[in-house]
Amino acid sequence: MKSAVITFPGSNCDRDMAEALRLVTGRAPAMVWHRESELPAGLDLIAIPGGFSYGDYLRSGAMAAGSPVMRAVKHAAERGVMVLGVCNGFQVLTEARLLPGALMRNAGIRFVGRDVTVRVENSQSAFTACYDAGEEIVIPVAHHDGNYQADGETLDRLEGEGRVALRYVGEVNGSARGIAGILNEAGNVLGLMPHPERAVEAAHGLGDGRRLFEGLLEAVGQPA
């Protein structure tokens, strides 16, 4: 599987993401700087990592959404390339309108950094194919702006179309309907606040994130 990790000034989970991809897919991803206007040819997956792109100025993800590389990411997403946005990457995807809704300051005001339990609501997507529907998994979160909000109509549509991929079990950050991760309409773009790349190997103490990457391998026809 050929993958790329986008790095913005202020990204800080780009290397964790690259290491997770290397471990699970057996191939190191290309690291792509935000000023690039073209992506490497033949990509199967683009990962947008966590961090504080552009210092979270204006709104989390707002500046990154308008950067040159994001135009290329949008075009790739339209062609069906898989796009995974984690934490700040999820914020960037909503600001870039690749996913609906917005991620606001946590309802409890405080930064939340801990392991959380999330339920896999849809196991049909490439990202969640290696989980069972309804399965509860443990993955760490670390965010200040993870409070997912959208209007009622959008939320109903997401639920109705099975696009709520992951939901928190218990209260974490005030997200509408406990939403932790959502898919785009075509199912090739996933944004989520939990960090699967921090739960892939024994040293992490948690392994539930690994199967997300294994699902992507399977989606491109490679055995995990």
Add this chain to the structure above:
Amino acid sequence: MKIRVHVTLKAGVLDPQGKAIHHALEGLGFAGVNDVRAGKLIELDVAEGTQDSDVEEMCRKLLANTVIENYRIERVAESAA
């Protein structure tokens, strides 16, 4: 030409920052504050002849996230600027 863009959270959207300011005001002994909403003020210095529609587009594309925020554009008279 000076323009002020006021960005505020839409009615009904929870404002954790406003809530924290409210608590802090109460902590300082200010009674009778019913609610606090926090927003942003963005001041632009733009070329003469910049159209309202140009500023509207700036607001929609970057300055405000219209999923959760409203914006109001104010032209500042030169004498006041």
